[in-house]
Amino acid sequence: MTTLEFSYSLHKLSGALKPFALKLTRDVDDANDLLQDTMVKAFTNKDKFTEGTNLKAWLYTIMKNTFITNYQRMVRRGTFVDTTDNLHYLNSGDTLVENGAYGDFAMEDIYTAIENLDDVYKVPFMMHYRGFKYHEIADKLEIPIGTVKNRIHIARKLLKEELSVYKHKS
Known part of the structure; x- marks a missing residue:
């Protein structure tokens, strides 16, 4: 499959991926970002796609894995580990501490x-x-x-x- 054909196939399938992106993110802007990230990863890794296999399933897998990776990154980013002598763990996110x-x-x-x-x-x-x-x-x-x-x-x-x-x- 030539680069032009691959690009055309990606463009044709992008409409089918949008509802899945919306289901994962529950936000239109985040869904558009996820769709764009998926397309970029698919295009940059086109050599890993085996011609004759299901391109749509391959794209769904890339999207799901991208979403999971971004989510895990967001969770890790919200936590800060203080490595000073007193070894306090601080959470930099907005959290609620209940006292009971x-x-x-x-x-x-x-x-x-x-x-x-x-x-x-x-x-x-x-x-x-x-x-x-x-x-x-x-x-x-x-x-x-x-x-x-x-x-x-x-x-x-x-x-x-x-x-x-x-x-x-x-």
């Missing part, structure tokens, strides 16, 4: 909400939480299994309402 206070407040609110439940709902709910099966709770409390399921359902519903402030917005 939010979790402590949430757990305190959860325990309070459970304590505020009526015993008729709290007891079966806590037994189920501790691992008891519905039939075991029914036997222990001497109530029908349907009542156990209903009370646990109501307890969950009440807790969900009480703790709605912690609902994640997606």
Whole structure:
């Protein structure tokens, strides 16, 4: 295959590669960059392409490997290792360090909400939480299994309402 034919084949297949690049990067500009990098690598390594094999599959492989390499490079670039005497590892990226206070407040609110439940709902709910099966709770409390399921359902519903402030917005 001549250089001109190879170049023409690359150009013809570039349209088919664009959706794959978009799927990988989820950004139009990054997808265009990835497509361009793929085409440059393919053209510079045209001597490694075996004529008669699937050019499109070869290009997809180059694109996937280029994406993975760029991603790994980006992750490595975000971390800086301090080699001074005190050997601190610093992360230069924007990171969030949690001190656990939010979790402590949430757990305190959860325990309070459970304590505020009526015993008729709290007891079966806590037994189920501790691992008891519905039939075991029914036997222990001497109530029908349907009542156990209903009370646990109501307890969950009440807790969900009480703790709605912690609902994640997606």
